[in-house]
Amino acid sequence: MAPLWPYAVGAQAGVDGSSPVSIDMQDHTHTSDGGSEDVTSAVLWGMDGLSNSSHTLQISFWDSEEYIALDAIM
Numbered sequence: 001m002a003p004l005w006p007y008a009v010g011a012q013a014g015v016d017g018s019s020p021v022s023i024d025m026q027d028h029t030h031t032s033d034g035g036s037e038d039v040t041s042a043v044l045w046g047m048d049g050l051s052n053s054s055h056t057l058q059i060s061f062w063d064s065e066e067y068i069a070l071d072a073i074m
Contacts, residue, residue, distance in 0.1 A: 001070070001071040001073075004026065004038055004039035024044075027039055037069075
């Protein structure tokens with residue numbers, strides 16, 4: 001879960017060494033060059049079919065972004 005922003009923000013995520021998936025955190029219904037989040041929290045990515053055991057989550061920056069904002073990891 002993460003907020004949605006009125007400008008380009010994103011991250012990449014993968015589980016257990018899988019290829020990272022790009023996660024778009026932009027609210028495409030509102031655009032601006034700055035400001036706070038438009039949507040305070042939204043489910044943006046998930047993965048199903050995992051075994052009931054320990055897993056490794058990798059989160060990395062998207063392109064040349066400087067920040068990643070996460071509200072929850074469930």
